[in-house]
Amino acid sequence: MQLIVASYPDQAGRWPETGRHIxxxxxxxxxxxxxxxxxxxxxFAAEHGYFGDEFSYTRMSWVKTSFLWMMYRSNWGTNENQEAIVAVWLRRDAFLHILANAVHASFPQGVYSSRETWQVLINNSDVRVQWDPDHDPAGEKVERRAIQLGIRGAFLRQYGRGGWxxxxxDITPFVAEQRQIVQARNFAALRTPLERPFPVLDPAVHDRLQMDTPGRPSVS
Structure with missing residues (x-):
């Protein structure tokens, strides 16, 4: 497996406890x-490096950067039609392009000039952003927020088979191994992908996404 993993307890002690972080x-x-x-x-995706015809290009597809948020949403790979978990290495410039074009899935205060402006933007955007409570391995909410990005249309075609x-x-075997550890409540032995806060250096994108940065005050 090429995904880098590390001790969950060691990582959790270094992660931000609150705020919106990627x-x-x-x-x-x-x-x-x-x-x-x-x-x-x-x-198919793991064998070919892109998403084939079984993957739906006609609806919005959501990607997550937080492994534990993905585990919560898929119930550690046991939900119907979510039994297989993939890790996708997305080009960094493409990821930043997605963030720069993201529109909030629900109207946030203080970001857009008006609800009407937001409505026009969201109707014409191929990218949605949503912040949800992140979760610990047992599925309990934590104070930190995790990002979800919904992509459709031209963005989804670029993502799925356009070179991004x-x-x-396919990390399903790894997920199954760690699921057994979680089910045994042996969290000291749990290993999860190595993660840290992703920096968004463009201040306009950073603030529009309502992100928090260590050492900076929250924007909302």
């Missing part, structure tokens, strides 16, 4: 995002 595994070239699918979709993806890895 917790992710990343380097200078790429950012890892997660999705859950039926096994045949995951298998560097590689795809």
């Amino acid at each position: 917790m992710a595994q990343f380097d200078d070239r790429s950012v890892v995002v997660y999705q859950a699918f039926r096994p045949e979709i995951a298998r 993806i560097e590689r795809v890895e």
Whole structure:
């Protein structure tokens, strides 16, 4: 497995406890995002490095950067049609392009000039952003918020088969191993992907997304 993993307790002690942060595994070239699918979709993507015809290009597809948020949403890979978990190495410039074009899924105060302006933007945008409570391995909410990005239309075609993806890895066996540890409540032995807050250096994008940065006051 090419995904870098580390001790969950060690990582959790270093993570921000509150605020909106893009917790992710990343380097200078790429950012890892997660999705859950039926096994045949995951298998094709891992073998070919892009998403094939079984993947729906006609609706919005949501990606998550937080592994534990993905585990919560998929119930550790046991929900129907979410039995297979993939890690997608998305080009860093593509990820930043997605963030720069994201519109909030619900109207936030203090970001757009008016609800009407937001409504026009969201009707014409191919990218949604949503902040939800992150979760611990047992599925309990934590104060920190996790990001979800919904993509559709031209953005989804670029993501799925247009060259934005560097590689795809089916991490379902790893998820199954860690699920057993969670079910045994042996959290001291749990290993999760190595994650840290992803920096968004463009102040306009940072503030429009209502992100928090250590050492900076919250924007909302």
